[in-house]
Amino acid sequence: GENVEQHPSTLSVQEGDSAVIKCTYSDSASNYFPWYKQELGKGPQLIIDIRSNVGEKKDQRIAVTLNKTAKHFSLHITETQPEDSAVYFCAANYRDNYGQNFVFGPGTRLSVLP
């Protein structure tokens, strides 16, 4: 089955700097890769996603890159702000008996220091 690894597990950056979180997946058939942000006491919220037919997607200060050959994808946050502090999860889809499902990475705790 699909396995998703995520690094680093914790990341501290100064406000205004960039942050990068990397994930690798094992199933070459995976073709959808969402990223979620989880704030304290809340459920994960989708922040950006990418499908395998593109190599990069950007939404304001957030971007995701995908390397299908190497089976890894990364989240890039530029000009970080204190409100970016949260736990971030990557995920990859895989096919099973009924259709498609998801495996999540273990998460990265990002701290943006003022």
Added chain:
Amino acid sequence: EAQVTQNPRYLITVTGKKLTVTCSQNMNHEYMSWYRQDPGLGLRQIYYSMNVEVTDKGDVPEGYKVSRKEKRNFPLILESPSPNQTSLYFCASSLSTGTEGNQPQHFGDGTRLSIL
């Protein structure tokens, strides 16, 4: 407002006392899923449902049951809870896999269960 609602948000109970965590979504989503979140392990899927009366096991289904009698509701049942089921639980929903493939999941705000 589009949302996934879980109840209760917090529950402390004892070993062996049956409990149900409810999940309801108002977005007419076909797909619903339950996850548990434990430190260092991220989100692990317990059960999921592709549509009404269609459910399947995820990665960690032991000790749990689900049902999907209506499209909007997907309750999680612990028939005989044990301390190793102490965790933070999330319900999620999404549109079904379409021509574009998977759709983003919408998560509830979680239910923290403590089994003593």
